Amino acid sequence: MNVKNVIGFWGYPHPELIKKYKEKYPNAVWVDFDIDYGYEKQDILPESYCAIIKNIINAAFHYRDELYVILAPIGKDKCDSGWFAYEILKDLGFNVEKSLFEENTYRRNVRISTSNLPLRQKIELITKDIYEPQNLDLTPCKAKFGFWGVPPNDLSLLELFPNETHVYGWSRCVEAMTPADIEFEMYVDKDVPTVFYSQSFCSKAQLAKYLADKYNGLYIDIDDVATNSTRAKIEAFLRLR
């Protein structure tokens, strides 16, 4: 029999909810279900669907016997698909607690997004910071490029960018503790050449395409992993701009 020791979550659960479960289960292992761990694929969602939501469902089943609870953002801080995933997992018998983190009262300055760390490390630190505060001594840098969007399913994509790449969009909102702040999500430095990324089948593609056109950036959407052509497209953009 498996021992329960895991708290699963997606998006950015409300800080009070995180605090509550940190106190209740101080030794729990926190697992970000948004990430692709390569767990067994569940035949629950449509084949053509957001890879991040598929990751959530797959991770939930992988940890099924070890879970204390799944913290499930369902509001504007995540997306409708998060809300539906919550309902499905609840219906399937999981212990799921819904979360709404739509206020901006926790706002703070960003430091990771504008640091000189490799882009992949920036994104990984931002997501880890949700449940484990990252008090690092960071060096800011001037932006040569921008990456706008959510953490991609294929994180290796981020390794194409130079360190002088600032983070924008929802990922920056997460660092600022305002995951539902649409104005901040739409903010970019207009003179910084930016790649606007969207996960395929995600409604944020609407914003990504609009902002890419508005700021003469590069719009890309990727389903599972980036193809050679998509990588080459990003490489060309970074070299030419």
Added chain:
Amino acid sequence: MIVLDAGTTWSKIIESNTENRMNNFSSNLVKCENGFNYYVIPSSNLKDIDFKFDKATGHMSKSMLNSDSDYENEVIALIEGFRKKINNDGLIFDMGSRDSKWALYKNGKFKDLDWNNSCSSSTGATIEMLLKFYSINAKDLEFNKEKYIITCGIFGLEKIMDDIAKGSDAKTAISKFIHGIAFNAWNFAKKPDKIYLSGGFCENECFIKSLSTYCEVIPMGRFLLCEGLF
């Protein structure tokens, strides 16, 4: 110097005539110009080549090089080729067998680009398969002012077969399909007034005329990426 643009279906090679490495491919020689020999070979034959190229582009070409540093990104090669031949602003559009890509220069600076690889079934390879399937020569296709709205190559194929089943001849149906692809290409490039066209479609009159319905078309031939490698 010998350079390679390894496409999904066809590979384009330019060799200076002081080299003799392509001797076994003399039947694939398509032209000789200014001290250079130009070849087009099926990419499936690349495996028969036992030497390394000096520079190359295209995903399939990396194993044909001595060093990764001799590899060039396809969009960069396209732009370099364009800028060498056209010392002016403009939109260069490469229509391949599997994908299509374009780049825009404005005021002497790079302005925009895109690379479509997800709806690849609607490009050159599909046309080649259709022509083979219906035993039609591309030169016999005539421009048709009607077009299929092709949101996806598979849907386009369905329309061709549907029309043929209703009595249309294959040439007319394929011409409408090509017109649909040309319309998609123009839209994909954000509806420019003028397109410099690169790739095998430069040799397809039906495509050129279809695309010319929407904008001015300047064919640049199949070797532009190779020329960008020099």
